């Protein structure tokens with residue numbers, strides 16, 4: 465099908481071959497970044513960054529990626545900043561952005577917002593996270609990071625840990641992993657934050673074998689330890705959040721006593737208290753590399769979708 469002009473709403477829409485093509489272009493972008501020789505493939509393009517929900521890395525790495533490639537950006541970082549606060553509808557806002565830009569990157573607290581935007585807009589829409597459902601570019605980045613570190617995505621054991629119920633990064637990462645051949649995919653979470661049944665069924669139907677394991681077992685077996693923050697803002701009931709707050713914490717001591725040598729910790733960030741800062745200076749740390757690779761990965765995405773060769 466090819467990347468040009470595509471909406472990037474759901475990682476399931478992309479084949480393994482298309483993801484591999486993306487990773488190869490990201491390698492090229494990273495090489496150009498290192499050499500200070502990035503070609504301005506997107507000169508004259510305007511990219512809209514429509515962030516209805518807070519974001520640090522996703523927004524800024526898209527902005528940096530766009531600017532590195534010579535594009536201009538417009539946008540907003542909260543609903544309060546735009547006329548939605550005066551009662552303007554979401555669809556009208558998207559219509560405006562559609563006529564002001566060549567591509568829209570969107571983040572919204574509602575599931576389905578990106579899909580709706582993609583239906584309304586004639587320019588491509590990239591989903592920068594919608595509710596608890598999808599975060600396709602984060603999943604692409606996660607697998608790209610694994611590939612950069614291990615040289616492969618297949619054949620590794622993955623432990624996905626934390627808020628499996630509300631974290632959209634988890635939903636998209638598992639959906640993307642279903643296209644590869646991992647050795648094992650282990651899940652560990654507080655009982656209240658288990659993967660939703662419908663998602664579990666969907667993944668199993670897609671051929672992904674999932675194992676629920678105790679944390680210690682997961683840490684012992686995993687090559688990739690993917691930690692997530694408890695998504696406080698998505699809990700319908702604050703008391704439900706209080707029950708699970710602080711229920712898991714990955715520390716240097718825990719990793720040194722249990723994890724395999726060579727295992728790597730990924731985290732989409734931001735972290736709160738689930739990942740101790742003392743892990744930062746260990747060889748397990750891969751989350752800052754992951755955050756850095758957000759720029760070349762998103763440069764690759766923008767240039768493939770906008771057809772800047």
Ligand code: NCD
Nearest residue numbers: 521522593633693732733734
């Ligand atoms: C994630 C998100 O927004 O879903 N952040 C990100 O894009 N790196 C994870 C999170 O907020 O916990």
